[in-house]
Amino acid sequence: MSELAKLSPQPLWDIFAKICSIPHPSHHEEALATHIIEWSKQKGFHVERDQVGNILIRKAATKGYEDRKAVVLQAHLDMVPQKNNDTVHDFTKDPIRPYINGEWVTAEGTTLGADNGVGMASALAVLADDSVEHGPLEVLLTMTEETGMDGAFGLQAGWLQADILINTDSEEEGEIYMGCAGGVDFTVTFDLAREAIPQGYKTFTMTLKGLKGGHSGGDVHLGLGNANKLLARFLAGHQEDLGLKLLEFTGGTVRNAIPREGHVIIAVPADKVTELTALRARYEGILKNELAVVEPNLVLLLEETQTKLQALTEDCQKRFVFFLNAAPNGVIRMSDVAKGVVETSLNEGVVTMTDKQAEVIFLVRSLIDSGKNYVVNMLTSISKLAQAKYKAEGSYPGWQPDADSPVMHLVSETYQKLFGKTPNVMVIHAGLECGLFKKPYPDMDMVSIGPTIRGAHSPDERVHIASVGEYWKLLTAVLKAIPVKN
Template sequence: MSDIQTLQPKRLWQWFDRLCTIPRPSHHEEKVAQFIVDWAKEKGFFVERDQIGNVLIRKPASKGMENRQKVALQAHMDMVPQANEGSTHDFLTDPILPYVDGEWVKAKGTTLGSDNGIGLASALAVLDADDLAHPELEVLCTMTEEAGMDGAHHLKTNWLQSDVMINTDTEENGEIYIGCAGGEDAKVSLPIQREKNTFAHTYQLSLKGLRGGHSGSEINTNRVNAIKLFARFLANIEQTQAFSFALAEIRGGSVRNAIPREAHAIVCVNDENALKTAVQNFQHLLQDELAMAEPNATLTAQLIEKAEMIFDKVSTHKAIHLVNALPNGVNRYSDVVDGVVETSSSIGVLKTEDDAVTGLILIRSLVESGKQYVASLLSSLTSLCDATVTLSGNYPGWQPHPDTDILRLTQRIYAEILGAEPTIKVIHAGLECGLIKQAYPAMEIVSFGPTIENAHSPDEKVHIPAVQIYWALLTKVLANIPEQK
């Protein structure tokens, strides 16, 4: 039991605290799914899992609400597993350790899992409550949203019975989302040739301390991608012919949908002093150029045991310049929704394998043609250096529909709670709503949630007062759902 169990609304926080004890990184949600199923059976609810592992629970309407429209609450079960450098946390076995810091709940050294754990906890809390007014409810808990939206991709038709859905995966108090970007994964692979290392010294170079964050909603916030910044450093050395070197390894990031906070390389050199000078010069550049955006960015060089094999000269050249040239960040802003990013791309993971350097890139766009354009850029770029790009996991955007009863109801109640009109928005991030609308085109959907900052990074935190507002909104909307049409 942690101190968050004393927070209000107590029922929601108790459920979130319980979820923190169950490991649930993407692709490893079986424990939490089984826990939810077992609990629902104990409560006597209808509960079922589909072929991909999604969980569906049904609860009858409270007394007097039987003729209201049926509502589904939707949340995903997985979380992004990110830990600080040097952490021994094992996301497959260790619990998340939440704690209260002023008006925020944070986790000790890892992502908190408030994305989408608060939404999941709220749905379970509604199911658990006997004192809330609500229509007939369905709670849909989906699989592996953070790593490809597997659950929503395979959601079967004619399973849900609800007229309305509330998606709980939004992360800003005072905002209601009615649309989101679609996305597609791109895997870039560059074949490499290795040779015996003839250089005298081997160094581990590490770029650390960047803020990271969500590669969708925070792509336009000047947060620097560690992989791209590191490639810039290596490209500058080669282009200026400061000294001869070869790569033995290059890597960075850990999940495709987060802005990488760290990048590393094993570099082999003869001139140690020249390498150290280049590192010092780049550190000065970081302090001058990125003092406000990335004040804690640091580049270090540490002498390590001599590497036996290295990239040959051509492979070193291609790997550095391919990564340096990859499109990354905002590609275009929307012409339709002012201030909203239309199309972007972000390299989230870079790895060195036995015979290739591979990068995982997430392309996002509000329009299908935007994704196709970035894919075309990657195809052109990789063709110039004998690399390849493979596309997968394409999912549609959620097209906004501003004229729905559930939006009008949510907007009215939110204004009453806030004392001001909420903002209606389209988000440049992947919500499952677009895929759900494919399976259930007649369903009306809105998305809202509490303020969560720095999602997908160990700096993740959720605002306690915003959770109170979110719970008040959710429960009042459920109590005021209109009668069936």
């Protein structure tokens, strides 16, 4: 962690280094929460938790700022646990290992957790740094945002006292967010029928790896490869001419990350092995050509394997494979209102298979409810055609943009004064918690800012060092400029 001690501003980087040292993947945030509560008590701040585990810390206004509008700085406690296949790491036990790589901070073989760890560190640094001038201040740290926004869903009216909320979960310095997409999880379940592998067949594991992965909202427009879709494409195109039998399909680990890796276990007749080998090489070449710019490191591996698994029956296999291949994925529609922003998308995020059941999990996002409903309807239709069970759950609302937001205008004006350039006021195609906060706090004025983060939700995640300094300047200047409460 000592390497980060070289960086400015402090104590933000020191606090972020400490956050990295305490495991906090989704559903395992309690150790970090306990540390933050004890730290807050030692600093003499008021701290409490609600019934879902959210943490609220209060700090009195700087002398002379007591009459300002109250502000709550908000971040989420959890991080997305993704690692490279050759990295040995237990996210529930092992610390993240950050290091400086040129202009960036990244981690050794895993996600860094800059999403939303840097935002969390900035909120705690404001509390710790008495040179930062501010009015009445609250810090809200929410539970389990990445896998279902549990903390935001459970936030109760009347707990927060602030007039303004600054969300720290954006990932582009120089952009100010005033709206975001809503989302819903769509899960499809296949009951599997299996049979013995025919005599004279050989079994192989086909592995697709080397893809970049990334944020299923913020990176969906980049045309990155989805391991689940690419493996399904091969199976759908060649299962009949090869006499191919499917034994296992596994790809992706979380529904809000574009799948970087996946593998299938297949069986083919012995006299088709040469053809399978040639088709693997041909298909790898096709993918390398199609995705040459965005996925230069993809590889498709094939190795003979031994397994006790049985094969799916022909009807079961076809319904499953054709479903995976036919399911929509990626950008569905660009927004007419927010130019250059994705309006509706989905991610075929996770495919798992047991002996008796297969499950496919999608995350659908849209700036408008009708777009979300349209994609759910498409998935429902192909699920019915595939004779699969399905359910849509965990729906959360988007954050409706407010062009008249006073805090948005304040942040924009402050940015211009600080840096001499106009920031981009944006709507983000990702799930921020602000839309959910609007239910218990409909009159709260909200905005979202953050430093530049690349590759979020993937082991390539990195945060731009200089942008953290610029974000800190903006955040502290905005806090100083918050107007008097009427």
